[in-house]
Amino acid sequence: MIWLLVLAAVFLGAGAVMAAAMVAAAFRSRLVTQDIFLERLPAAFDGYRILFITDTHRRRLPEELLLPLQGKVDAVFLGGDLTEKGSPMDRLLKNMKLAASIAPVYAVHGNHDYRANISLVDNIIRGSGARLLVDENCVIERAGARVILTGVDFPRQGGKKAYGPLPATGAPSADTCRIILVHDPLWLSMQEEVPADLILAGHTHGGQIVLPFIGQRHTDPFYRKYLAGMYELPRPQGSGMPPLKLLISRGFGTAHLPLRWGSPAELHVLTLRRSDNSVSK
Template structure:
């Protein structure tokens, strides 16, 4: 069984799926995002990702791009590869802060990626705009001590918004979420999900929100629920073992809801 768990931990797969969104601007219909979270110590597979060059509109890196003790050259190579595929937007995870964060940040930014630390930016396409908000993992004060969600200009309050956050537990600290789509990782889907025992998450939150897609109560009117995707991530924490929660990356195609 140990061999099977190690094999599962080093699995290489890209999950392709469409996400239908009520308020997506029509010019963003078909916008494709490569989402990768929780790389940790792994080497991103060039043979799997290189064919996506020019076929994705953005690369979102959802934190834990490295970890303490991982070769810094590995982060350099991983960032160089992702930057060759399209515009890269990244947020910190908890393990990034356990590494040499100044060096990590220099490498991320040096690759040309936009590192979002509680910041908004706009992405334009066909005359329309969407807002991407990157939520920074708490640098100090524990995993619940998040900074307030960065505000948008009054003129953009109704603009379509994506939130990229490492740990979906952030959601439990929010009274409302003025967004249309949340992309997260951190959970590893439980990483080792055993029969009859299930996921060994300590936080009750993760038993409800572990991995996959979710529909959350609307923050922008009763007809527009918030969609959330939690990735199982590509790497592993602590031990290179997985069971019942395979490693994954995602190509997400955004779609307008047909009316």
């Protein structure tokens, strides 16, 4: 009988240690730097640097990591879930002020933003000077060249089929380098064709808790294939378009419980590079 009690104590102790490790992992900060090569990137944008942050939820953005980036990145892209229901609005305000102090900010909604006081959330986002993209395009110019940034809004009513149409750029897709900022990469599974070069997304948290031998258990098959990291998606034969790049961030905050395992929190500094296959622009 004693050995059963000892065994139970060992399991309980191990569980407590693992839970503490998960909580600690949820509050760590990690800055991931990465080059992204795009064939159709204009020459003037070679070396363009983006601070990409998504799924902040309740967390405070780390000044010690982000303030040194002032003057060293060209834009800040925020991929949604900038807050959540019950999170203090002054935290969102401070996060937005910090982001706006680094470089021009472009943002989209996530599902948790709509569950909060969305009118107040939007006032804070726009009041910081950020450009909130709601199913719309924005032209980013540099040295006479331009890139189109499209912000895809998360459906206010939720659901897979409630997304609005992708806004037209007003220019031939073959001549336009386009980046799409969307909260949930599942949006991609509903598109027959995506006239863009790069998609930046979040939402998945990389599974948030990924256990050895078990992995993550997303119900939608899409997430089992596209969970976190960089992907290259082939185009239909004969399209003449280069492969579509997709980056899914593990995000900075956590959903539901402040726990992480096997999927560390991350912020990104992305440097756009012209691919060796780029044509002259």
